[in-house]
Amino acid sequence: MTADSRAWTTAWQIARIATAIALVSATAAQFSRTVGNALTKTEAHASHLPTVISNFFSYFTIESNLSSAILLVVAAIWTWTRGRDGRREPAGLSLLLACVSTYMIVTGVVYNILLRGIEDPTTSVAWANEVLHVVGPLFLLADVLVAPRRGALPWRALAVVIAFPVVWAVYTLLRANAITGPATGNPWWYPYPFLDPHLQGGYGGVALYIVGIASAMGVIGAAVIGVGRWRAARTAAERMAAGRLPEERTPIA
Structure with a gap:
């Protein structure tokens, strides 16, 4: 590894840590605003903290951002401690990074196309909203494109990438009619209006x-995996052309 590549690798890990801190800080700000708003309410449905808190952590955005923060820190630590000898990240870490990268990119696209401008000012913090829906997704996209040591994955990994969103959708639809909406008092609660059959003319x-959205998830997930495979193949070809052994990496199937 050259001095320039070491400097770039170090700089990117610092960026990963900084982004993780920003994502956690933004989530904490939104959580504080949401709980604080509930504490000012007198209606039972609006002030029931267990429901308010469980609803908060049922948003795909929140789950994606917190998962991304954790994975960015783990990836940075692995690169600093194990990746300096030229190895690519282990397959499990590559797979989890591909998952959160896909989820964050989809989160950014869906928010900015379908949800921007309909935020509830009583539970939303403007700067935090931008971090969670714009800054975070853009950084995870950049991580796919330029981060050092990202490993290649087999195409079958796409099934794992789309598994969590499927489980989340089933959980959300099954849970909805068991929850009273804190803001409305309706005997149902959906985290996003496009999932609410009362607003969409039925199921x-x-x-x-x-x-x-599932189609977009599949396309973006495939693109994330495809970019990883292309980058790994290009790096291997460059090393072979330079007369060096290929980097140890996740096998491409």
Whole structure:
């Protein structure tokens, strides 16, 4: 590893840590605003903290951002402690990074196309909202494109990438009618309006959104895996051309 590549690797790990701190800080700010708002309410449905807190952590955005923060820290630590000898990250870490990268990119796209401008000012913090829906997704996209040591994955890894969103959608739809909406008092609660059959003309309208977002998830997940494979192959070719052994990396199947 040259001095320039070591400096770049170190700089990127610092950026990963800084981004993780920003994501956690933004999540904490949103959480504080949400709980603080609930504490000012007198209605039972609006002030029931267990429901308010469980709803907060049921947002795909929150789950994606917190997972990304954890994985960015883990990836930075691995690179600093194990990746300096030229090895690519282990397959498990590569897979988890591919998952959170896909989820964050989709989060950014869906928010900015479908949800921007409909935030509830009583539970949303403007700067935190931008970090969670713009800064975070853009950094994870950059991590896919330029981060050192990202490993290649087999195409079958796409099934794992899309598994969590499927589970999340099932959980959300099954849970919805068991929850009273804190803001509305309705005997249902959905984290996003495009999942609410009362707003979409029934479950048929919801199904269309789910199919569309699932398709985007599959395409973006495949692109994330494809970029990783291309970068790994290009690096291996460059090392072979320079007369060096290929880097140890996740096998491409």
